[in-house]
Amino acid sequence: MTNGISNEAFVLGCSAIGAGIAMIAGFGPGIGQGNAAAQAVAAVGRNPGAAGAIRTTMFMGQAVAETTGLYSFAVAIILLFANPLVGKLK
Numbered sequence: 001m002t003n004g005i006s007n008e009a010f011v012l013g014c015s016a017i018g019a020g021i022a023m024i025a026g027f028g029p030g031i032g033q034g035n036a037a038a039q040a041v042a043a044v045g046r047n048p049g050a051a052g053a054i055r056t057t058m059f060m061g062q063a064v065a066e067t068t069g070l071y072s073f074a075v076a077i078i079l080l081f082a083n084p085l086v087g088k089l090k
């Protein structure tokens with residue numbers, strides 16, 4: 001029996017820390033989408049006739065911004081549940 005932490009426990013701990021860091025990336029899309037919606041509402045208030053074009057552009061921008069959050073969520077799930085690095089231990 002060795003003293004200290006096992007290799008598997010170390011990798012699992014680092015995976016949990018990595019998943020937490022990956023989820024920090026979820027703040028960016030939330031802030032960006034909120035700003036986009038606020039600017040779109042302000043633009044429609046100034047020019048109500050362009051509401052359709054503004055709405056379409058806003059939705060496209062929000063869809064692109066959301067991919068960052070979804071990728072970070074996928075990375076976090078992989079690190080927490082698939083544990084790809086545990087199989088590399090000898």
